[in-house]
Amino acid sequence: MATQASEQVSAILLISCPDQKGLVHTVTQFIYTNGGNVIDIEQHVDRREGRFFMRVEWDLADFVIPRESLAGAFEKALATPLQMDWQLFYSDIKPRMAIFVSKHDHCLFDLLARYQSHEWDAEIPLVISNHPDLERSATNLGIKFVHIPVTKDNKAEAELQQRELLKQYNIDFIVLARYMQILSDDFIRSYPNQIINIHHSFLPAFPGARPYHSAYERGVKIIGATSHYVTAELDAGPIIEQDVEHVRHTDDVDDLVRKGRDVEKVVLSRAIWRHLNRQVLVYNNRTVVFGN
Amino acid sequence: MATQASEQVSAILLISCPDQKGLVHTVTQFIYTNGGNVIDIEQHVDRREGRFFMRVEWDLADFVIPRESLAGAFEKALATPLQMDWQLFYSDIKPRMAIFVSKHDHCLFDLLARYQSHEWDAEIPLVISNHPDLERSATNLGIKFVHIPVTKDNKAEAELQQRELLKQYNIDFIVLARYMQILSDDFIRSYPNQIINIHHSFLPAFPGARPYHSAYERGVKIIGATSHYVTAELDAGPIIEQDVEHVRHTDDVDDLVRKGRDVEKVVLSRAIWRHLNRQVLVYNNRTVVFGN
Amino acid sequence: MATQASEQVSAILLISCPDQKGLVHTVTQFIYTNGGNVIDIEQHVDRREGRFFMRVEWDLADFVIPRESLAGAFEKALATPLQMDWQLFYSDIKPRMAIFVSKHDHCLFDLLARYQSHEWDAEIPLVISNHPDLERSATNLGIKFVHIPVTKDNKAEAELQQRELLKQYNIDFIVLARYMQILSDDFIRSYPNQIINIHHSFLPAFPGARPYHSAYERGVKIIGATSHYVTAELDAGPIIEQDVEHVRHTDDVDDLVRKGRDVEKVVLSRAIWRHLNRQVLVYNNRTVVFGN
Amino acid sequence: MATQASEQVSAILLISCPDQKGLVHTVTQFIYTNGGNVIDIEQHVDRREGRFFMRVEWDLADFVIPRESLAGAFEKALATPLQMDWQLFYSDIKPRMAIFVSKHDHCLFDLLARYQSHEWDAEIPLVISNHPDLERSATNLGIKFVHIPVTKDNKAEAELQQRELLKQYNIDFIVLARYMQILSDDFIRSYPNQIINIHHSFLPAFPGARPYHSAYERGVKIIGATSHYVTAELDAGPIIEQDVEHVRHTDDVDDLVRKGRDVEKVVLSRAIWRHLNRQVLVYNNRTVVFGN
Numbered sequence A, B, C, D: 001m002a003t004q005a006s007e008q009v010s011a012i013l014l015i016s017c018p019d020q021k022g023l024v025h026t027v028t029q030f031i032y033t034n035g036g037n038v039i040d041i042e043q044h045v046d047r048r049e050g051r052f053f054m055r056v057e058w059d060l061a062d063f064v065i066p067r068e069s070l071a072g073a074f075e076k077a078l079a080t081p082l083q084m085d086w087q088l089f090y091s092d093i094k095p096r097m098a099i100f101v102s103k104h105d106h107c108l109f110d111l112l113a114r115y116q117s118h119e120w121d122a123e124i125p126l127v128i129s130n131h132p133d134l135e136r137s138a139t140n141l142g143i144k145f146v147h148i149p150v151t152k153d154n155k156a157e158a159e160l161q162q163r164e165l166l167k168q169y170n171i172d173f174i175v176l177a178r179y180m181q182i183l184s185d186d187f188i189r190s191y192p193n194q195i196i197n198i199h200h201s202f203l204p205a206f207p208g209a210r211p212y213h214s215a216y217e218r219g220v221k222i223i224g225a226t227s228h229y230v231t232a233e234l235d236a237g238p239i240i241e242q243d244v245e246h247v248r249h250t251d252d253v254d255d256l257v258r259k260g261r262d263v264e265k266v267v268l269s270r271a272i273w274r275h276l277n278r279q280v281l282v283y284n285n286r287t288v289v290f291g292n
Helices: A023-033 A067-079 A106-116 A135-139 A155-168 A185-190 A211-218 A253-276 B023-033 B067-079 B106-116 B135-139 B155-168 B185-190 B211-218 B253-276 C023-033 C067-079 C106-116 C135-139 C155-168 C185-190 C211-218 C253-276 D023-033 D067-079 D106-116 D135-139 D155-168 D185-190 D211-218 D253-276
Strands: A010-018 A037-046 A051-059 A085-090 A096-101 A123-129 A144-147 A173-177 A195-199 A222-229 A239-246 A280-283 A286-289 B010-018 B037-046 B051-059 B085-090 B096-101 B123-129 B144-147 B173-176 B195-199 B222-229 B239-246 B280-283 B286-289 C010-018 C037-046 C051-059 C085-090 C096-101 C123-129 C144-147 C173-176 C195-199 C222-229 C239-246 C280-283 C286-289 D010-018 D037-046 D051-059 D085-090 D096-101 D123-129 D144-147 D173-176 D195-199 D222-229 D239-246 D280-283 D286-289
Touching: A010 A023, A010 A280, A023 A037, A023 A051, A023 A067, A023 B023, A023 B037, A037 B023, A037 B037, A051 A280, A067 A085, A096 A106, A096 A155, A106 A123, A106 A135, A106 A173, A106 A253, A106 D106, A123 A155, A135 A144, A155 A185, A173 A253, A195 A253, A211 A253, A222 A253, A222 C239, A239 A253, A239 A286, A239 C222, A253 D253, B010 B023, B010 B280, B023 B037, B023 B051, B023 B067, B051 B280, B067 B085, B096 B106, B096 B155, B106 B123, B106 B135, B106 B253, B106 C106, B123 B155, B135 B144, B155 B185, B173 B253, B195 B253, B211 B253, B222 B253, B222 D239, B239 B253, B239 B286, B239 D222, B253 C253, C010 C023, C010 C280, C023 C037, C023 C051, C023 C067, C023 D023, C023 D037, C037 D023, C037 D037, C051 C280, C067 C085, C096 C106, C096 C155, C106 C123, C106 C135, C106 C253, C123 C155, C135 C144, C155 C185, C173 C253, C195 C253, C211 C253, C222 C253, C239 C253, C239 C286, D010 D023, D010 D280, D023 D037, D023 D051, D023 D067, D051 D280, D067 D085, D096 D106, D096 D155, D106 D123, D106 D135, D106 D253, D123 D155, D135 D144, D155 D185, D173 D253, D195 D253, D211 D253, D222 D253, D239 D253, D239 D286
Parallel strands: A096 A123, A096 A173, A123 A144, A173 A195, B096 B123, B096 B173, B123 B144, B173 B195, C096 C123, C096 C173, C123 C144, C173 C195, D096 D123, D096 D173, D123 D144, D173 D195
Antiparallel strands: A010 A051, A010 A085, A037 A051, A195 A222, A222 A239, A280 A286, B010 B051, B010 B085, B037 B051, B195 B222, B222 B239, B280 B286, C010 C051, C010 C085, C037 C051, C195 C222, C222 C239, C280 C286, D010 D051, D010 D085, D037 D051, D195 D222, D222 D239, D280 D286
């Protein structure tokens, strides 16, 4: 879809609500009668849950409702009567992403390379790490790098400092690029479905620490990686992307780590792409990922 | 989506037309104002071609237009003014499929196994072969098997006999399950986008005969299979499904053939599933495959 | 490698022993000095375990040790001094396979189709089922089908009857083609690394019953299948083959089941192929799978 | 196998010769009787060509032949009588790699990230480009970057300058990281099987320029990338690695390019890994790739 390449300015609505007759018609009518030209529309009904999901993007060129009134108009006309959870985005407002990283550098390097190649229509103003090692990689690209050591004792203060930086840099969402610290429930609740983690196994297999060692021990023939939104329960948040790689008896733990790095990089970057393109909706700890 | 599992009766519209503002709204309005409840809707715009594609399925329970009038009503209200190419299907009318096969049996066996397992909501009343070998496989399941030898000299008569059988058995579409004869242009034109072939390479690589031998010669590290609608140009029709399998230097031609068989079976059955679920639209020799 | 296609008669040795210097040389010398021509040789050293594994196949045409003396000669010359676990096979002795099945028919149909296509150099003289439903599929191919109902109360007798049949038909190994009964430890111990199961998830994720339902609940983006040797601990035996398929939010449980069937069929058949070609060695609940 | 992680010093022999009886025994005997401990051995026989291939690695700790005599001793004892083509490597001598790049930066960034992460036991002292754009990426890591513009008119001089730099920096092999210039036959002949290219299609489909555009036009459902050794015939050299990615009708050319970049990066890096580990042998324009 390459929605980011487009030069026109568009609005994107993500909707989740109880299913009922005529929802697509109602929403497209609202857009159409106000002069909007639908660029892309996708809907999904989860019949077990009786839940309706929709992503609709429309060109704002001839749209008659001004931005400052749109949210209110939509809320009144549709969202309130139809009990919609909804989010509204504009294609000309770039999401701002912070990266948390520890010592494993491959995911960070990959994210920064994509940023440098302008693969993403996003800003990365901030990298936070509990180690100083990777500072140069960030500052070389003009990105602020802040070293915040985390220990058992200073965790609360460290998070306080992190949250102040996130505010200061107007961060919209956080990517944990193999960040080896566990965030507090309170921190996580402040960024609901806005913290993307990469876990180095095909969850739910091998949650927690050292999944490649566990994979080796169990003798699996595939390894994988999982990108998910972070929730209070470790490695149990809604899954955005997964992929795998075949391995053999000739692969020792070091080989699994090496092969796994490539899967981690690709899976994490795909999840970020989805998130940046406003294609992900969460309901009941599962994701709807539009635009596949 | 498992649309076939549903017990409700639904209508499915496949639409292809020049793109313009408000098409989704116009179509859903037609359905909604006539009492239809949209079950699933997907649209796609090919911006290079300026072409709009849509698949919409709706529950007929409260729909007020009777079946015998629906086509006419849609034609008048929407299709003619909007220059739509369109197809209308009903979920309670089972497509009827004929299989053409030669001596390679794996695809036929796989199709018949799926049929026997009720994986498909379709009828298979007829198998036609230019060899007598596989008769038992069909007749064991109560399927008519007709042996029609094909030679250079009798091709026209053979096709005549085939076409009479296809009419007699009310066949909607044909699956070439490794059928080793080339159909005439005239035959192909009579079944536009209704003849599904499986080719044993990842087209456009290795068209024509003996692709596994060519793949071995070239030393590729992946082999594949391609399912496509048959057109006059050999192995050049619109692609519905493709998949691949990794191979190694240890694999000789026999190994490629063996590994390839599994890819062929899966790719062909996926293409048939798409076709049966009315998810495939063809435009400019390319397919739109909804519901992925 | 297509080892089965070969017309020459060969011997295959599978060796597992403590690692030490010169093992490849010692074994190849034994073969070479007795007139054997090595066709294929593979070795693997598990450095963590200090364990050496080897598969060697040689042409018997000019080999001077007669079959009846080979085991004894090898035992005395190499196996005893080097503490080898070893197995010896001849390419002209076809393995005899029994299939256990319940009501899910897709794996059985797939196995029988491969058998019918002569994909495998094996005999399948016997199918045992706890349900009568699939009798025709076996008997159509001249395979003995025995219906042995299994209940909580008659399990011991049922297994006794099964084991007598396995002896009577000289069965070498058993394939559980979605057999829904749990075998007793005693039964399992009688067929060490000779019972191949297909589990419908990418183990260790979702062991036990209803893995597709669990996968749906968890919201994974890949499903998979695992073929493993059966051990006393449920779904925890050494893994021979695994593969996966991508799924989306649009796939409900029925879709997972449908897509999963194809993965199950392919994974199970690959595991059987490995087993038939004598390419699998088990050590510490992990497999060495030679030959690709 | 993670052979690079090992601290012991080993020798690696790659052998290609006419097949005959006892080759494995003969080679391992040479190593064993001179005190070498085989770490890893793999062989392959191409029966159609009657050709034997072998990779053997042994620990030099107790090996009695000194390095300066080894090649001569092997030549005399084995290589000459058995008509072997052979290459000898030592694990403590790091291969030296030069990168050629144009303006597409993703492969370069990926290679440099891996280099920076010490994923490879190699030196990258030199990057050559026909554009100045990517200089900083190289010099930031202390790598010499040389801008050599290439036009129709200066090609010969440009290559002369390139070859002098390759000599000056003792380069062993060259990686074309989306280098958009065609090298002369003469240049290519000077680095036989030492120039690794990444082509952005699953060859032999879509050779030449703009493969993603061709893939889009043809409507394929998979795209891919191919890493191969460069030969005089464009995009027709021996294939080392290939991989693919599924695409859909929703993917336009920009999406193919974006998805393709990830496949290119992974495929190129795997090919380099194989080459660095001395796992690749070329015969008749096909590769034997040992070690997985």
